[in-house]
Amino acid sequence: MTELHTERLVLRGWRESDIAPWAAMNADPEVREHFPDVLTREQSEASVARFRTELEQRGWGWWAVEVRATGGFIGFAGLDPVDDGLPFTGVEAGWRLARPAWGHGYATEAARAVVDFGFESLGLVEVLAVTTATNLRSQAVMRRIGMTRDPADDFDDPDVPEGPLRRNVLYRLRAEDHRPVGRVGNTGGR
Ligand SMILES: CC(C)(COP(=O)(O)OP(=O)(O)OC[C@H]1O[C@@H](n2cnc3c(N)ncnc32)[C@H](O)[C@@H]1OP(=O)(O)O)[C@@H](O)C(=O)NCCC(=O)NCCS
DSSP: OOEEEESSEEEEOOOHHHHHHHHHHHTOTTTTTTSSSOOOHHHHHHHHHHHHHHHHHHSOSEEEEEETTTOOEEEEEEEEEOOTTSSOOSEEEEEEEOGGGTTSSHHHHHHHHHHHHHHHTSOOSEEEEEEETTOHHHHHHHHHTTOEEOGGGOEEOTTSOSSTTSEEEEEEEEGGGOOOOSEEEEEOOO
């Protein structure tokens, strides 16, 4: 499976030792502020099983993110085809970090590596990113990597009940507008 390496991070396959910190961050109300609920341990374990299968079968998807200097697991980042039932199709980039890992530029660094991979290795013509209208930190990551939002693309998530988390924004980055900067080197074929 492909690993993505940046100056400070490695995006890699999931290890057993990632499951406990992954479950802890998904049970943190601050990390889940812009989602309808926190996740149970079982839900986090099931998500890792899904990510592993997708990474093995496809070679890309939701990678575990590790800080190279410490070897510590800090969250996930990756690419995935957008869910069915939304008013657009394509491949979206995403990221989620444990609270202590916020404020270091790690999400932006991982996001850059992910979109570089999407354009250079997968040949995508466009990468999307979606979040709630309330999630300003995630939208800041999107803007830092050069994504732009057209308010005409805003939409209500049909899976989310009426309330502040229902309204979503869509950011786009087209291949011709992307300048690769974040990638130190990728390793494939492992
Ligand atoms: C979305 C999320 C990953 C963003 O994290 P973040 O820390 O705000 O984003 P970055 O990692 O890019 O860090 C940027 C911040 O680090 C600072 N920073 C510090 N050192 C830095 C460095 N060496 N390089 C770049 N930025 C640095 C930046 O100035 C910026 O600070 P600011 O937010 O005060 O302006 C995080 O809030 C999160 O995991 N949220 C919960 C899950 C979630 O909502 N995911 C998205 C769903 S779509």
